[in-house]
Amino acid sequence: MTHLRRYGTLIGFVGILLFFWWELPDTFLTQGNLLNISRQVSMLAVVAFVMTVVMAMGDFDLSVGSMASLAGVVAGVSFAAGYPIWVGVGAALLAGLAGGLFNGFLVSVLRILPFVATLGTLTVFSGLAFLASDGRTISGANIPDAFSQFARLRVEMLGLPMPSLTLLAIAVLVMVWVVLEQTPYGRRLYAIGGNMEAARLAGTRIVKLRLTAFAFTGVGAAIAGLMYASRVASANPTQGDGLMLDAIAAVFLGMTMSDEGEPRVLGTLVGVLILAVLDNGLSQMSVDSYVREILIGGIILMAVASGSLGGLRRR
Amino acid sequence: MTIRPILGALAIGLLATAATAQQRVAVITPYLAQPGTQFYIDGFEAAASPDWDINVIDTAGDIAAVISRIEDAVTQNVDAIVINVDPAQVSAGLQTAMEAGIPVVGMDAGMSDMLATNVTSNGYAMAAETSVYVANRLAGAGNVVMFVFDPFPPVQIRGAIADAVFANHPDINVIARVTPDVQDGGIADSRAQMEALLAANPEPGSINAVWAAWDQPALGALQAIEDAGRADEGIVIVGMDANPQAREAIAAGGNFEASMAQDFAGIGAAAADAVARLLAGETIAQPVIYVPTVLITTANVDE
Numbered sequence: 001m002t003h004l005r006r007y008g009t010l011i012g013f014v015g016i017l018l019f020f021w022w023e024l025p026d027t028f029l030t031q032g033n034l035l036n037i038s039r040q041v042s043m044l045a046v047v048a049f050v051m052t053v054v055m056a057m058g059d060f061d062l063s064v065g066s067m068a069s070l071a072g073v074v075a076g077v078s079f080a081a082g083y084p085i086w087v088g089v090g091a092a093l094l095a096g097l098a099g100g101l102f103n104g105f106l107v108s109v110l111r112i113l114p115f116v117a118t119l120g121t122l123t124v125f126s127g128l129a130f131l132a133s134d135g136r137t138i139s140g141a142n143i144p145d146a147f148s149q150f151a152r153l154r155v156e157m158l159g160l161p162m163p164s165l166t167l168l169a170i171a172v173l174v175m176v177w178v179v180l181e182q183t184p185y186g187r188r189l190y191a192i193g194g195n196m197e198a199a200r201l202a203g204t205r206i207v208k209l210r211l212t213a214f215a216f217t218g219v220g221a222a223i224a225g226l227m228y229a230s231r232v233a234s235a236n237p238t239q240g241d242g243l244m245l246d247a248i249a250a251v252f253l254g255m256t257m258s259d260e261g262e263p264r265v266l267g268t269l270v271g272v273l274i275l276a277v278l279d280n281g282l283s284q285m286s287v288d289s290y291v292r293e294i295l296i297g298g299i300i301l302m303a304v305a306s307g308s309l310g311g312l313r314r315r
Numbered sequence: 316m317t318i319r320p321i322l323g324a325l326a327i328g329l330l331a332t333a334a335t336a337q338q339r340v341a342v343i344t345p346y347l348a349q350p351g352t353q354f355y356i357d358g359f360e361a362a363a364s365p366d367w368d369i370n371v372i373d374t375a376g377d378i379a380a381v382i383s384r385i386e387d388a389v390t391q392n393v394d395a396i397v398i399n400v401d402p403a404q405v406s407a408g409l410q411t412a413m414e415a416g417i418p419v420v421g422m423d424a425g426m427s428d429m430l431a432t433n434v435t436s437n438g439y440a441m442a443a444e445t446s447v448y449v450a451n452r453l454a455g456a457g458n459v460v461m462f463v464f465d466p467f468p469p470v471q472i473r474g475a476i477a478d479a480v481f482a483n484h485p486d487i488n489v490i491a492r493v494t495p496d497v498q499d500g501g502i503a504d505s506r507a508q509m510e511a512l513l514a515a516n517p518e519p520g521s522i523n524a525v526w527a528a529w530d531q532p533a534l535g536a537l538q539a540i541e542d543a544g545r546a547d548e549g550i551v552i553v554g555m556d557a558n559p560q561a562r563e564a565i566a567a568g569g570n571f572e573a574s575m576a577q578d579f580a581g582i583g584a585a586a587a588d589a590v591a592r593l594l595a596g597e598t599i600a601q602p603v604i605y606v607p608t609v610l611i612t613t614a615n616v617d618e
Contacts, residue, residue, distance in 0.1 A: 027392070139401065148406075232382065234403065239378060280387055284391045
């Protein structure tokens with residue numbers, strides 16, 4: 001039963017892959033489509049990976065989606081004002097860092113519940129994005145060609161034409177994996193998530209850790225926002241908003257795969273891939289968009305339920 | 316555009332191999348939840364060939380997902396794709412479709428050399444109808460206030476046409492060409508600007524008409540005129556787009572006399588027609604196909 005609990009989601013993922021392979025024998029498990037999927041999901045993946053960092057502490061960051069939108073708008077406004085690409089990108093990343101630190105300050109120093117604090121900053125960031133862009137979509141000649149071409153770039157690697165966005169997501173994955181799994185910093189984050197009081201008594205510097213973890217997530221959200229803006233060659237004050245719920249869903253899907261039910265970034269990767277494969281496969285099978293949403297929600301619930309059912313039996 | 320004939324040839328080649336199979340058409344939009352979009356889709360489906368397998372995909376406002384779904388449709392090797400989104404924002408996806416030789420039709424999408432064609436309403440013609448309506452109602456003589464918005468290209472062309480029509484009548488004077496602040500949707504600031512103009516022209520009959528490039532300023536002007544107690548001077552107001560509020564004002568039979576209605580279902584039907592032509596191997600020469608619009612007055616506002 002423990003095995004089913006731990007591997008249920010993975011087995012489900014493989015089942016989904018086999019199902020689509022069966023239904024779409026010519027177009028699903030092809031190199032081109034798999035690389036497409038990796039690029040389609042890259043932005044969500046980056047947000048979900050960095051969301052894993054704060055969720056390791058048992059916290060949430062609901063502001064990642066609007067931070068992604070804000071970062072895109074900050075870059076777009078800088079481009080429209082005639083600044084070079086590096087300035088726009090730098091300003092967007094700085095906005096992510098500042099927003100993340102602010103979240104961290106609210107949560108760790110002022111000790112506001114993360115749900116409430118980041119719900120507040122979600123609205124603030126979104127308002128800032130509307131203010132900066134005047135509510136308009138910044139597109140066309142305002143967005144430098146080199147910036148929008150980045151998302152279309154492919155780099156020959158291991159004999160595969162790897163999309164640039166995929167490589168960027170993999171880089172973030174590796175970084176988060178190293179930080180969470182290979183450093184004392186990461187272990188302390190999990191210690192906070194396990195038992196904050198115990199971690200405090202053990203001498204963990206909780207305030208600093210939470211502050212930096214949120215900053216990390218803020219920058220990651222900004223990276224995702226830039227990727228999105230490059231992909232659609234435009235910036236709009238709401239374009240990243242949808243990333244937040246999907247990212248949390250992906251982390252939850254991943255959590256069903258770890259021993260203690262804590263978020264692990266490789267689990268998050270599987271969660272992200274499940275969402276992406278469902279989107280791609282169901283749309284290729286011409287399944288109605290709304291039915292697709294119901295199915296995806298249902299699958300998330302099933303995965304989480306099978307995890308907790310396994311847990312119940314074990315008890 | 317040397318690529319067009321090649322694409323045409325490719326499309327014919329694909330057709331020849333799949334002559335008996337059902338033709339698959341993907342309709343991709345981020346805006347399905349908006350009422351206007353539903354009309355496009357209904358019109359498209361009604362005019363579509365019964366042989367088509369139509370897949371309507373909504374990405375719930377997510378533009379990047381539109382690119383992803385175009386990629387999926389290309390992977391699936393559909394026969395044609397229809398989009399209802401700014402082509403500049405999804406050009407990454409359009410490029411994929413172009414490379415695969417799959418024609419993409421814009422349904423009120425915007426012009427792009429990566430679209431086989433775009434079906435929309437003719438902003439020039441719409442502006443000509445309302446400005447000529449004003450000129451005729453004034454019998455070619457009078458003072459006109461214009462509300463324009465040149466920073467937004469689709470609205471700028473409306474203003475340019477109205478300028479030309481009024482300039483062609485020597486006895487029509489454009490006494491103000493106002494660009495309202497549109498932060499709040501355009502009604503409130505237009506109303507304030509109109510109040511100022513009414514105050515500056517207190518003589519009854521000193522303002523004969525208000526021509527607005529879209530409905531909101533026309534509604535703002537109407538409010539100002541009514542509140543100033545000058546509704547009985549016979550000031551003619553026209554707007555454009557025939558939104559529900561404008562239709563109500565026109566139906567009330569007051570100063571707001573006319574607006575233009577776009578035929579959303581007709582745009583959908585014309586998009587289906589364009590797809591049929593492309594699937595038959597035809598190359599569509601026009602980058603834009605215009606669908607007629609209708610002048611809305613008290614005579615037809617209830618239809």
